[in-house]
Amino acid sequence: MNRTILFMVLCSSAGFSAAVNAGDLTEHSSQKLTMHFAGSGAHTLEVRDVEGNITVEAYDGTDVEMTVEKSLSAQNEEEMRAARHDVVLDIGDSASTIHAIVRYPNQQTCGGAGGFTSHSGYHARYDFTIRLPRTVRLQLCTINSGVVLVSGTTGDFDVSNVNGRIAMTDVAGSGNAVTVNGAVAASFVSAPQRSSTFRTINGDVAITLPDSTSAVFHMKTLNGHLLTDFAVESEPESAGVVRESVGGLSMIRTNGFTTVRTGDGGPELTLESLNGDVRVMRRSK
Amino acid sequence: MKMLVRAISCAPAFLLCMGGATQENASRISASFSDPSSPGLLHVALVNGSISIKGSESRDVVIGTRAVHLGAPKQDQKGPAVMQELPQQSSIAVVEQSNRMSIAAANPSITTDLEIQVPNRTSVQLSTVNEGDIRVEDFDGELDVGSVNGAITLSHVGGSVLAHTVNRPIVATIWRVSADKPMAFTSLNGLVDVTLPSATKANLKLRTDNGSIYTDFKLGSLTGPSPSAEYAGKDGPLLRMEIHKTAIGTLNGGGPEIEIRTFNGNVYVRKGK
Numbered sequence: 192m193n194r195t196i197l198f199m200v201l202c203s204s205a206g207f208s209a210a211v212n213a214g215d216l217t218e219h220s221s222q223k224l225t226m227h228f229a230g231s232g233a234h235t236l237e238v239r240d241v242e243g244n245i246t247v248e249a250y251d252g253t254d255v256e257m258t259v260e261k262s263l264s265a266q267n268e269e270e271m272r273a274a275r276h277d278v279v280l281d282i283g284d285s286a287s288t289i290h291a292i293v294r295y296p297n298q299q300t301c302g303g304a305g306g307f308t309s310h311s312g313y314h315a316r317y318d319f320t321i322r323l324p325r326t327v328r329l330q331l332c333t334i335n336s337g338v339v340l341v342s343g344t345t346g347d348f349d350v351s352n353v354n355g356r357i358a359m360t361d362v363a364g365s366g367n368a369v370t371v372n373g374a375v376a377a378s379f380v381s382a383p384q385r386s387s388t389f390r391t392i393n394g395d396v397a398i399t400l401p402d403s404t405s406a407v408f409h410m411k412t413l414n415g416h417l418l419t420d421f422a423v424e425s426e427p428e429s430a431g432v433v434r435e436s437v438g439g440l441s442m443i444r445t446n447g448f449t450t451v452r453t454g455d456g457g458p459e460l461t462l463e464s465l466n467g468d469v470r471v472m473r474r475s476k
Numbered sequence: 477m478k479m480l481v482r483a484i485s486c487a488p489a490f491l492l493c494m495g496g497a498t499q500e501n502a503s504r505i506s507a508s509f510s511d512p513s514s515p516g517l518l519h520v521a522l523v524n525g526s527i528s529i530k531g532s533e534s535r536d537v538v539i540g541t542r543a544v545h546l547g548a549p550k551q552d553q554k555g556p557a558v559m560q561e562l563p564q565q566s567s568i569a570v571v572e573q574s575n576r577m578s579i580a581a582a583n584p585s586i587t588t589d590l591e592i593q594v595p596n597r598t599s600v601q602l603s604t605v606n607e608g609d610i611r612v613e614d615f616d617g618e619l620d621v622g623s624v625n626g627a628i629t630l631s632h633v634g635g636s637v638l639a640h641t642v643n644r645p646i647v648a649t650i651w652r653v654s655a656d657k658p659m660a661f662t663s664l665n666g667l668v669d670v671t672l673p674s675a676t677k678a679n680l681k682l683r684t685d686n687g688s689i690y691t692d693f694k695l696g697s698l699t700g701p702s703p704s705a706e707y708a709g710k711d712g713p714l715l716r717m718e719i720h721k722t723a724i725g726t727l728n729g730g731g732p733e734i735e736i737r738t739f740n741g742n743v744y745v746r747k748g749k
Contacts, residue, residue, distance in 0.1 A: 410562060413583060417562040427503050440573040443507055445541065447567020447582060470559070 216271045218263040226255040226284035228324075233346075236323055237290040239301040240333035241309075243318040244355075249325040249343030255289050260318040270312035278315040293317050301332035302351060309335075329366075338373070347385075356394065365458065370394070374467070378474065382406060388461045396462045397470040405454030409461040410469045411447060419471040423451035504540045507570045509577060509595075512536075515617070516575040517599045518592075525566070525581065525588035526608025526626065529600060531615030531633075532593045537577060541566050542589035609644070616652065627666070641666060645741065649748065653678070660735040667741035670734075671748040677731030683722040684743045691745040695725030 228234040236255060238245050243260075259280065265271035281292040292300050293315070299305040316336065328346040331339050334353045341350065341359040348366035350357055356373035365383035367390075368375050374394035382404040389396050395415070400406070407426060410417045433444045448461070462469045509516035512535040520527055532538075566588035571578050581588040587607045594600060599618040602610050609626040612619060616634035627644035630637060634652030637659045645666035653659070653676050661668050667687070672678070682689050722737075736743050 411564070417564060418559040419562065420559045423560070423562070432505050439510065440571065441507075441510075442572075443505060443570040444582065445505065445567050447565050447586075449562050449565040451562060472559075 215264045215266060216268065217265075218271065218275075220261045222259050222261075224255075224257045224259070224282065226257065226282075226289050228253070228255070228287060228289060228327075229285045230287040232287050233328055234324070234326070235288040235328040235330060235346075236321070237288055237292070237330040238319055238321070238332070239290075239292040239330075240317050240319065240337060241293050241295070241301055241307065242314060242335045242337060243316045243333060244320075244337040244340070245331050245333055246318075246320045246340045247329065247331065247342070247344065248322050249327075249345070250322045251325065252322070253324055255284070255324075255327075256322040257291060258320040259291070260316075260320075262316040262318075263313060264316075265313035267312075273310070274313035274315055277310070280317065291319065301334055307334060328364075339370075345381075380474075383458050383460060386459045386461070388463075390461070390463045391467065392465040393467065394464060395467040395470065396464045397468075397472065398460070398462065399472045399474050402473045402475050403454070405457040407450060407452050407456050407459045408471055409448040409450050409459060410463070410471070411449065412464045412467060412469050414466045415464055415468040417449055417469050419451070419453075420473050421453040421471060423453050426450040426452045426456075503542075504538065505570070507537045507539065507572060507577060508535065509537070509575050510572060511575050512595070514575060515597045515599060516577060516595070517601070518594055519576070519578040519601045520590065520592065521578070521580050521603045522588055522590070522608070523581070523584035523605050524586065524607040525590065525604060527602050527604060527610050528589075528591045529602065529610075529612040529615055530591070530593050531596045531613075531617070533596060534593065535595055536593075537570075537595070538593040539568065539570065539579060540591040541568060542591065618654075618657075637661065645669065650676075651748065656732055658733040658735075661737075662735065663738040663741065665740045666738060667744070668736050668738045669742075669744040669746070670736050671746040672727070672734070674747045674749065675728060676734075677728045678726070678734045679730050679732070680725050680727060680745065681722055681733060681735040681737070682725075682743050682745065683735075683737040684739070684741060685721060686740045687738065687742040689723060689743045689745075692747045693727055693745060695723075695727065696729065698723065698725035 263271060263274045265274050277296050279294045281294050283290045294300060298307055325344060326346050329341065329344060329348040329350060331350045333339060338355045339350050339352050339357045341362060343361050345363040347364040350368045352370035352373060354372045355370065357368045357370050357375045359368060359377035361378055361380050363379060363381045365385040365387045367388045368377055369388065369390045371391065372393045373391060375389045375391050375396045377389060378399035382400045389398055431446050435442045518537060564586050566586050567582040569580055569582050589608060594615065596616040601620045603622045604610055604626045605624045610621050610623055611629045612633055613631040618635050619633065619637045621628055621639045623641040625643050626641060628639050628641050628646045630648035632649055632651055636654040636657035637648060637650065639646050639648060640662045643665045646661050646663050647669045648661060649671040651673060653673060661670050680695065736745060
């Protein structure tokens with residue numbers, strides 16, 4: 192554990208500071224961390240939040256500079272004590288992966304397979320603001336009341352949200368950006384070199400790529416439009432067929448993606464919404 | 477906090493729903509009846525789109541969806557430039573149980589054009605509403621075909637046929653007629669043109685309200701349009717005069733009933749080979 196805590200403020204404001212709901216107790220704290228990678232292999236930043244924003248910005252340094260704003264709100268003092276005791280920010284560095292993971296007792300962390308059931312008596316919000324080396328791989332996850340913002344990174348990415356949008360600006364690399372309720376927007380300075388997915392249920396999906404991009408786009412929406420200003424040609428759909436069998440009933444579903452190619456084709460980029468438009472735009476425009 | 481829990485429980489379901497896909501080509505998929513040795517029943521229903529059926533000696537049903545055709549660029553209201561709107565590829569769901577298979581579009585608002593190869597001797601039920609016709613060719617089995625705004629074209633089909641559309645014509649060429657099975661070809665606002673094998677034994681019922689009836693068959697026991705009368709009215713006896721416009725006749729001594737009828741258009745009954 193080689194991190195340096197530069198600054199920490201704990202502000203207890205029972206009954207006085209602005210509360211989420213009338214009668215709530217709130218408590219705020221902030222900490223600033225500088226963390227270091229170890230090893231010469233690929234470096235990864237893993238942030239798993241439950242409630243709050245994750246903002247990541249690339250810079251030309253070697254360390255990860257992380258500011259964490261923690262906000263607790265509770266119905267009463269007993270719940271506030273429970274919040275302080277239950278919710279833990281697990282931080283680790285001096286390894287190839289630097290992580291900051293919000294943990295609740297007996298709960299999956301963000302991205303876990305078992306889902307998450309929140310405590311009814313308190314909220315624990317963590318807002319992360321991070322500066323990191325440009326090439327670091329990203330694993331970012333939040334669930335509620337937060338957005339995920341990424342700018343300037345060139346490493347691969349795995350970014351997920353549930354109730355909030357994802358915005359990636361001037362990035363490179365390949366990966367997945369998936370949310371449920373919110374838009375997904377990503378602008379690339381160089382196109383993904385491997386298969387990548389951009390998906391939401393409620394919101395627009397928009398990616399911006401260099402004009403010279405060669406790729407295959409699989410695009411789909413239920414209530415919205417599929418739009419591009421790239422010169423594209425239709426491709427046979429190959430995004431897949433789902434076959435299921437239960438008892439004596441068998442079911443086949445086609446995924447219904449519109450597949451087009453730009454340039455000579457290449458990495459398969461999947462863009463999907465249920466209620467929203469899907470756009471693939473040229474960067475020069 | 478219920479919203480949070482609901483949203484999270486939705487996320488894995490969404491991923492599950494979208495995941496698990498194989499790399500099978502979605503534009504041409506194959507489906508089997510659970511007992512291919514017995515004739516199955518195929519039900520295909522579309523709201524927007526066309527259905528094209530071709531008979532085959534294969535045991536499987538092979539379903540093709542037509543590739544998307546790119547349209548002209550247009551001004552995007554939200555985007556920064558003139559954007560091309562891409563048509564959405566249709567998605568279909570195929571369900572089979574107990575030798576009964578159904579095919580439907582996952583999103584009825586998207587026009588879905590299906591081209592299906594069907595094993596002969598299958599019972600086929602087809603229905604469409606808008607944006608497409610129904611075409612069946614080289615098929616031998618039972619057909620029950622209905623449309624609202626689509627034409628029905630049956631080419632070189634054998635077996636029994638029930639065909640009905642509202643606003644378009646029916647053109648059918650039948651090379652074999654099942655014995656003892658009645659058939660019907662009816663439209664409201666389109667002509668009906670049926671070619672039957674020359675040896676067909678049937679009782680024909682032919683009718684058009686605004687058009688003519690043509691045939692090159694020799695009909696036996698022909699009874700043409702005739703007046704009839706019946707009593708109706710609750711306030712006293714009234715004489716209602718009704719002119720029956722149905723021509724009834726026998727083919728080759730008679731047999732199962734074949735009704736060929738429209739309201740606006742001609743009726744043609746042609747002698748095939």
